[in-house]
Amino acid sequence: MGKLTVHALRAVLAVVLVGTVLIQAGMVWALIAKPVEGSLPLTPLRLITILGMVTVQVTLVCVWRLVTMVRRGTVFSPAAFRYVDIVIGAIVAAALVWFAVTAINAPGQRDDPGVSLIMGGIGVAILGVALIVLVLRMLLAQAVARDVEASQLRAELDEVI
Numbered sequence: 001m002g003k004l005t006v007h008a009l010r011a012v013l014a015v016v017l018v019g020t021v022l023i024q025a026g027m028v029w030a031l032i033a034k035p036v037e038g039s040l041p042l043t044p045l046r047l048i049t050i051l052g053m054v055t056v057q058v059t060l061v062c063v064w065r066l067v068t069m070v071r072r073g074t075v076f077s078p079a080a081f082r083y084v085d086i087v088i089g090a091i092v093a094a095a096l097v098w099f100a101v102t103a104i105n106a107p108g109q110r111d112d113p114g115v116s117l118i119m120g121g122i123g124v125a126i127l128g129v130a131l132i133v134l135v136l137r138m139l140l141a142q143a144v145a146r147d148v149e150a151s152q153l154r155a156e157l158d159e160v161i
Contacts, residue, residue, distance in 0.1 A: 001070050009067055017060050020053040027053075048100050055094040062087045076140070076147045084137045088130050095126040 027046045062083040069075040069083075102119040109115045 001067070006067055006071050010064065013060050013064055013067075017057060020056050020060075024050050024053045044104055045101065048097055048104070052094060052097045052101075055090045055097060058090040059087050059094075062090070076144050078144065080140060080144075081137065084133065084140060088133050088137065091126065091130040091133060095123050095130065098123040098126055 027050050031043065031046055065083050066075060066080060069077070069080055074080075098119070102116060102123060105119065106113075106116045
């Protein structure tokens, strides 16, 4: 991975991280502040938004660490699995948060239940992303195994020579 790619990815990750922190701060402020008279209390949705932003932040930090490992050439090691596993967990948690939003929103969609079905479909798509990352984790496991095997073969070859 080139330096330009790493810097561009880190810039994007930093911008998204700052954005999620600002959204969380806004939601916390909205929870603390008095509601505007006549407005609906959106407390459950605000809490869910804060939790959703936490899942995004956890994923961002883990991707940052993985990019660092790629840059150092240490991504094909057992240490990378910890970060990938956390990313998978965060994506599953995000899907569960989305399903909670869908459940909270569903009673208001009695006239148009298609919205709830679409939102449920989005939740399933989020779970699909977790499955894709799981497959990528399996590929990483194979690469690590091949790397270990190659190291052992090099060591044996060095002994022969």
